[in-house]
Amino acid sequence: MAKQALKFSLNHMVCPRWTPAQLIEVAAEMGVGAVELRNDVGENSLVDVEQARAVGERARALGVEILSLNALYPFNDWSDERAAQADKLAQLVAACGGRGLVLCPLVDGDYCGSEADKAAAFKQALTALDGILGQYGLRGFVEPLGFPISTLRTKRAAVTVIRELGLEQRFGLVHDTFHHQGAGETELFADMTGLVHISGVEDPAIGFEEMLDGDRFLVGEADRLDNVGQLRRLLDEGYDGYVSFEPFAEAVHAAADPVAELRQSMAFVQAGLR
Template sequence: MKRALNQMTVPHLDFAAFLDLAAELGCVGVEARNDMAALGRPLFDGLSPEAAGEMIRARGLRLVGLSQVYPFNSWDDARRAEVAALIATAKAAGAETISLIPRNDGTGGANGERQANLRIALKAIAPMLEEAGMVALVEPLGFGRSSLRFKDELIDTLKDLGVTAHFRIVHDTFHHTLAGGGALYPEHTGIVHISAVTDPRLAVEQMEDEHRVLVGADDRLGNVEQIAALMAAGYDGPVSYECFSPDTQQMTDPKDQLARSFAFIESRIAAPVA
């Protein structure tokens, strides 16, 4: 399993410490984020993209993803400018992908409306990616309020538009569960996001980002099963830890806790429990 680390899992570490942690955990790469302003954290802690990229590569890591544009499927001139700016930053930093997040506020989800909005955005973004030689990761969000819940709807649209070369999907184990599971698309998957929900009191429809913690034996999302199935079907890309629980984000010993969780997952994949 190719370990990776999303910055949201340890948002209180400075950028250099975040990279050091990823390297010490044996990660192949990291995902950096531009949406942590509430924590007083600008992208790359204010470093230039070029300097950040050099720091990442100096530690033997890849910048596997740069997040994010939201909501990408509410297409207008402002969104076009945001996508163009993120592509330019990604190129300067040496990022392999940019991340596109759909509207998640209960609007734009009506049948017909959501498909049209998705097509408009993907059709406009594709030539921008092609010109830059960049790939975009699109993340279906499994929440009932999401305007793009299902991977099959996204895949069908990408195929219909003939733009599968420029887009990959994010398989997020949390959102996959919230969306009711369904087919896996390893050949179209660019990254896997992992996190667990362990609170036994929550119904699936009650699960939120704040409940996303480290994976262990009490995981309710089936992370091990999802990862094992994707890898058995040919997926060979990064598996990136993305947790939002405030308790997890405040880990006192993130290196030890993340290492133990990664090791737990890998041991179960190597020798699945009957």
């Protein structure tokens, strides 16, 4: 059994048709201690400060923590527009009492910059975000995306820059089991991890470098990403934070009974870790 206890969270992507308040209420009903809100789930996105305050009040009343708002994209393509976007999202996180902001890098098949260019853009963005997030007492959760056309595929590349800038207190990693496998990465960096996202890919015909968000289901017996193995290693290496379900498959979003499917996936993961 892993050394640390497993703490589940619900990313709003488990059921985008729920409002933020409904997501929080479901988490409380399920005995789940935290949620992640999003700004990309259509009419149920968190977009307004007054809305964020109300959502935060509901979460506090039910004893549910708000971990993050997902996400600032593309955070490493910095500009005045990106700075304004980051400030607005930070205001929303602060208003709802969240811990921090998820930061996703540019994914673009036409990008032709060198590795040095990528590192320089990453440093520029982190330096600017340190100031913006610091005004609100928030953390930044850097999520490397393992797609072949991502400008930040690996946690190693992220950790190298964060440590070089001495910004470990401001920035942590999102370990996403889908992107970890997609990037072919083996290192975990549990000590640098602030959030974990889990989802399962089941189609045996898809190669790991061909996986897309739409292929991401809840974690079950047919999972090919070794979610349980990744979680066991993270917990054994000292990770003690939340593990958020983050499925993108339309079939999951359309489920007649999302709570039952979530409970089934939780039971599968817990049993695998015993």
